[in-house]
Each structure stands twice: as C-alpha cells, then as structure tokens.
Amino acid sequence: MDTWHFVHVSDIQPGSKRSFRYNPRYDENWQTARRQIMQLQPELMVIGGDITRDGSIHDFEFEEMKASLDSMSIPYHAIPGNMDTGNKxxxxxxxKPERDDIGLNVTSEQLRRYSRFFGEFPWSFVHRNVRFSGFYAALAGSGLPEEEQMWQWLDDLKHLPRARHHVMTNHYALFIDDPDEPNFDITKQESYQAWYFGINQPYRQRIFETYKAAHVEIVFSGHIHCQRPEQIVDGMRFYKSPATAMAQFADRWEDGDPKLGFYHCRVTDDHIEVSFVPLKKESTATGGWGKGGHIKPEDRDYSLAQQS
Ligand SMILES: [Fe+2]
Incomplete structure (x- = not known):
C-alpha cells in the first residue's frame, strides 16, 4: 500500500525580539517543533494560522517566520490566524477594558499584507489523491469584500473534483462543544473566551453544510491552544489542534489536553491516521518583555525592542 505522511502545525507565534513584547519560551518551543518536524521529513506541511505573534502589526514578524519556514525545505500551505491578520x-x-474588540476586527489591509508573504488564500489543491483546503472563517460577518469571496469559494468547493480524502484547515474552531450550541455572548466575562474561539451562527451552519457537501473528512482548527480527542459529527472528524507556542483554555474540558506539539498524519488509501507529537521539551526559558493579550496601541512600549 502506498502510504505517505504530512504534518499539521498551528499557533506557532514565536514573536520577535524587534517587537514591543517577546517571550523566549514561544520562540524556543517553535525551534523544538521545527527540528522535530524536519526529522520526520513529511511530504508537506499544513499550517493552521497564527504563524506570528503580532504579524498583524509588524512586517518583520512575517519576514522572520517566512525565512524560518522556507529554510525547512518542506512544501507548506498556510492559512492566516487572528494574530496574523486581525480577529473575528x-x-x-x-x-475587557484593556482590549478594543471592535478595533481588533480583521481588515482588508491586514489580509493583503499576509498574502504578500504567505500567498493567496483560500486555497484548495489535491496532493496524492487527498484534497487539502484552507480558508479564514473569521471573515464571516465582516462585510469585507474578502468575505464575499470566501462564500463564493465555499460554494465552488462543493463542485471541485472529488479526491479520496478531503482535509480542511481552519484557524477558529467551527464550534466549542458541539455544532448545535448557541452563540456565546461577547459581552459577558464568563462566555467571552468561548465567543473568541469559535464561529457564530448563522455562519457556522452554512460552513458545516458546505463541508458535508464537499465530502470533507477531517477538519483541523487551531486558535484555542488546547487539544481535545477527535469529535465525529455527521461522519466528519473534528480536531482541535495543539499549539506549539503556549497553552490556553486548559480548564474548559475534562478531556482537554494543553500539551504543546503538532499532528503527524499518515495517509493510506482508505484512512488518514492523525497522531499527536508532543514537543520533546517544553521551554522554561525566562526573560522577555512586554504585555500579553490584545493590548491597545498606546500600551505597546518598544523601548526594550532590539533593532535586529
Ligand atoms: Fe488565534
């Protein structure tokens, strides 16, 4: 049987020493993941967004990560995350008073900047009889011209030639607990994070129906930074992926796993086996500077940033 393998890696966001904030743990963890992926020698690498920590602000973070990824000599296909292009x-x-949610909305300018470095998206291609597709669902409800293009792309996806398998890559999770859950309330402290991590109705249902019509078999999402065991819904296998940078949302689910790492996927004619590969070492590096989270522009202090 002709088997081959690929890697899905997400939420890398190492940041940069040239930024108003830097955490050496995130950077060291990416170096560890990068070495482990190169040792596996996958045929291709799918990247689920948040390639950068603040690429939505700094070109230099895109430049640094593009150089890091290009030098791995593994063909890769990436979708943006909110740290690259702006939020849902x-x-x-x-x-949260320290966070301007409306000001963090994804913009066309940020999307164009991402594409300058990592290419056009959405994308859908076939490799060895596996269709791989990726897009940025956080555009739903934005009213941006790119949102209309996204819906058109999703409609077209239903009519593309069918491959043996179909693997979808999202940054935001399509749902937090189950596809029928109500929308979470952004204004309430207790539901803010769940709002922040998932896709709202009616968009969730429209995307879900498209996946079914397009014979999607596996859906990877990132953004949450906490794995859960595979969830099978209407025959589709949903994976909430680990991050390489740091863990979040670890207390949300009893079966949530905040370990850092990536997925190694072995493809046979009739199955894709998805295995978690933990980082060989999670960094405990200290040092670094700057505030975490989505802070306002006036709270970005570049006085500790290094020039190169
Ligand atoms: Fe994210």
Missing amino acids: HTDKQGP
Whole structure:
C-alpha cells in the first residue's frame, strides 16, 4: 500500500525580539517543533494560522517566520490566524477594558499584507489523491469584500473534483462543544473566551453544510491552544489542534489536553491516521518583555525592542 505522511502545525507565534513584547519560551518551543518536524521529513506541511505573534502589526514578524519556514525545505500551505491578520468580526465590545474588540476586527489591509508573504488564500489543491483546503472563517460577518469571496469559494468547493480524502484547515474552531450550541455572548466575562474561539451562527451552519457537501473528512482548527480527542459529527472528524507556542483554555474540558506539539498524519488509501507529537521539551526559558493579550496601541512600549 502506498502510504505517505504530512504534518499539521498551528499557533506557532514565536514573536520577535524587534517587537514591543517577546517571550523566549514561544520562540524556543517553535525551534523544538521545527527540528522535530524536519526529522520526520513529511511530504508537506499544513499550517493552521497564527504563524506570528503580532504579524498583524509588524512586517518583520512575517519576514522572520517566512525565512524560518522556507529554510525547512518542506512544501507548506498556510492559512492566516487572528494574530496574523486581525480577529473575528464583532460590532460589540467585550468585557475587557484593556482590549478594543471592535478595533481588533480583521481588515482588508491586514489580509493583503499576509498574502504578500504567505500567498493567496483560500486555497484548495489535491496532493496524492487527498484534497487539502484552507480558508479564514473569521471573515464571516465582516462585510469585507474578502468575505464575499470566501462564500463564493465555499460554494465552488462543493463542485471541485472529488479526491479520496478531503482535509480542511481552519484557524477558529467551527464550534466549542458541539455544532448545535448557541452563540456565546461577547459581552459577558464568563462566555467571552468561548465567543473568541469559535464561529457564530448563522455562519457556522452554512460552513458545516458546505463541508458535508464537499465530502470533507477531517477538519483541523487551531486558535484555542488546547487539544481535545477527535469529535465525529455527521461522519466528519473534528480536531482541535495543539499549539506549539503556549497553552490556553486548559480548564474548559475534562478531556482537554494543553500539551504543546503538532499532528503527524499518515495517509493510506482508505484512512488518514492523525497522531499527536508532543514537543520533546517544553521551554522554561525566562526573560522577555512586554504585555500579553490584545493590548491597545498606546500600551505597546518598544523601548526594550532590539533593532535586529
Ligand atoms: Fe488565534
């Protein structure tokens, strides 16, 4: 049987010493993941977004990560995450005073900047009879011209030639607990994170129906930084992926696993086996500078940033 393998890696966001903030743990963890992926020698690498920590602000973070990925000599296909291009759209402010949710909405300019470095998206291609597709669902409800293009792309996806398997890559999770859950309220402290990590109705249902019509078999999402065991819904296998940078949302689910790492996927004619590969060492490096989270521009202090 002709078997081959690929890697899915997400939420890398090592940051940069040239930024207003830097955490050496994130950077060291990416170097560890990078070495482990290169040792596996996959045929290709799918990247689920948040390639950068603040690429939505700094070109130099895109430049540094593009150089890091290109030098691995593994063909890769990437979708953006919110740290690369801006957040899921909202017209309501959340409960955190230090965070301007509406100001963080994804913009066309940020999307164009991403594409300058990592190419056009959405994308869908066939490799060895496996269709791989990726797009940025956080555009749903934005009203941006790119949102209309996204819906058109999703409609077209249903009519593309069918391959043996279909693997979808998202940054945001299509749902937090199950596809029928109600929308979470951005304005409430207790539901803010769940709002932040998932896709709202009615967009979730429209995307879900498209996946079924396009014979999607596996859906990877990132953004949450906490794995869960595979969830099978209407025959589709949903994976909430680990991050390489750091863990989040670890207390949400009893079966959540905040370990850092990536997925190694072995493809046979009739199955894709998805295995978690933990980082050989999670960094405990200290040092670094700057505030975490989505802070306002006036809270970005570049005085500790290194020039190169
Ligand atoms: Fe994210």
